[in-house]
Amino acid sequence: MHRTGTAVVLAAVATLAVTTAACAAPEQQAASPLGKAHTAGRVTSTGQYSWPGVYFEGRFRGTGVGIVLNDAANDYDVQVDGVTTATLVAPGRTTYRVEGLSDGDHRVRLVKRTESPHAAGEFGGFVATSGGAVLPKPGPRTRQVEFIGDSLTAGYGNMSTGRDCSATGGVTRNTNTDLSFGALTAKALDADYQINGFSGLGMVRNYDGHTPGTSYRDYYDRALLHVEGDVWRKPPTWRPRVVVVGLGTNDFSTAVKPGEPWTPETLVAEYKTAYHGFLDKLRTRYGPATTIIVSVPDASGAFPEAASQVVRDRVALGEQRLHYWNYADPALDRLGCDWHFSARDHRLIAAKLGDYLAGLSLRW
Structure with a gap:
């Protein structure tokens, strides 16, 4: 069916404390964006993708996690331990941070809500917050x-x-x-x-x-x-x-x-x-x-x-x-x-x- 124009409706829903920074410290980032993130989508080795619904799943220890993104065209949901904590509206080049969690092991999922046949999104990986660690990625489902x-x-x-x-x-x-x-x-x-x-x-x-x-x-x-x-x-x-x-x-x-x-x-x-x-x-x-x-x-x-x-x-x-x-x-x-x-x-x-x-x- 046909496409029509775009604009805005879903505001960020934050049930956890979150902040956004310009970029992650280089020493925190994984060598490959997919090194510690599971995805089944059509994602290039450099972390680029176009199709809707592409998702990235990871595990981390600590009180928070950063998500490195470069995408001014699409919207995303951030989910932690199975709960949607925020909607990112065309976030651009950023590291989106989830903070204020109980100290322990957690799961994080980033999912692309929208279509973008005209542009690619880019996922830069999950990064640890101070005192935490990004854990080995979840295994693929059977x-x-x-x-x-x-x-x-x-x-x-x-x-x-x-x-x-x-x-x-x-x-x-x-x-x-x-x-x-x-x-x-x-x-x-x-x-x-x-x-x-x-x-x-x-x-x-x-x-x-x-x-x-x-x-x-x-x-x-x-x-x-x-x-x-x-x-x-x-x-x-x-x-x-x-x-x-x-x-x-x-x-x-x-x-x-x-x-x-x-x-x-x-x-x-x-x-x-x-x-x-x-x-x-x-x-x-x-x-x-x-x-x-x-x-x-x-x-x-x-x-x-x-x-x-x-x-x-x-x-x-x-x-x-x-x-x-x-x-x-x-x-x-x-x-x-x-x-x-x-x-x-x-x-x-x-x-x-x-x-x-x-x-x-x-x-x-």
């Missing part, structure tokens, strides 16, 4: 899930209380990918995850025909979305056993306009061909043991029919661990920005997806 899609997957405008969010901060301030259905589902499964959502893009056609000649498939392989030709170097540790694909809303939600290279019929045909190719790519990357779910939020129309036909065709040829999941539900209120899913909707969808996964014979 389960891994990848979510692929558009604005519905990214959690676009999910924190808004109304469909017009221009007066309450715009889309960016009203978005929290950490509360999207994908993130909620993965956390309920105690799984590491990626939320590879990109608003406005489709499998072959983008929302209302914008940016012709491009599609989601042009960006999927990247770590840094704004860098032409960038390729994410998939580590051998990233082996998701569930991949949920939700692409097609933008292809079909607006009518084909004069001058576009499709008729309604040829758009369906090209969409199905492209979907087959994209699923071939996922199978090559992740192998036959991975369960792939083609997901659709619409009850009727060209989108669900085309997506379900792709699955039926492949299953008829013998492909296993491929499923079609239609989660259209009249209970969804779509009260997020611009008729997107609300936070309530994302919770409902996560529950439905959890139930659906429980009925599959998954090989975790």
Whole structure:
């Protein structure tokens, strides 16, 4: 679905005492930003990333911790021992400090709430406060899930209380990918995850025909979305056993306009061909043991029919661990920005997806 402007809504929520400094002392910083931080996201070796929902997890001993960041485009949540202690709004180049904790061992999590296809964020690592220490990073979780899609997957405008969010901060301030259905589902499964959502893009056609000649498939392989030709170097540790694909809303939600290279019929045909190719790519990357779910939020129309036909065709040829999941539900209120899913909707969808996964014979 489409994107709209940005501005402000969520103020920092600090249940702990926090301060911000210009930078951390060099001797405090880890040699590598990921040396003592666990992440499952598409993050470069220098700590840069673009996709929404990227998170970093660490452990520390003492009464506080510093988080080194360089990002003037995105918003973040800081969580300590499972509790969100602050929201950082486009923090820029800074070391954000959490202080005033009881002296002991703690966990810290930094999560990117927002999309930034135009810019990269940069994580510089966790740093110790006086008298404390950053401990070895948490180990990866046994389960891994990848979510692929558009604005519905990214959690676009999910924190808004109304469909017009221009007066309450715009889309960016009203978005929290950490509360999207994908993130909620993965956390309920105690799984590491990626939320590879990109608003406005489709499998072959983008929302209302914008940016012709491009599609989601042009960006999927990247770590840094704004860098032409960038390729994410998939580590051998990233082996998701569930991949949920939700692409097609933008292809079909607006009518084909004069001058576009499709008729309604040829758009369906090209969409199905492209979907087959994209699923071939996922199978090559992740192998036959991975369960792939083609997901659709619409009850009727060209989108669900085309997506379900792709699955039926492949299953008829013998492909296993491929499923079609239609989660259209009249209970969804779509009260997020611009008729997107609300936070309530994302919770409902996560529950439905959890139930659906429980009925599959998954090989975790």
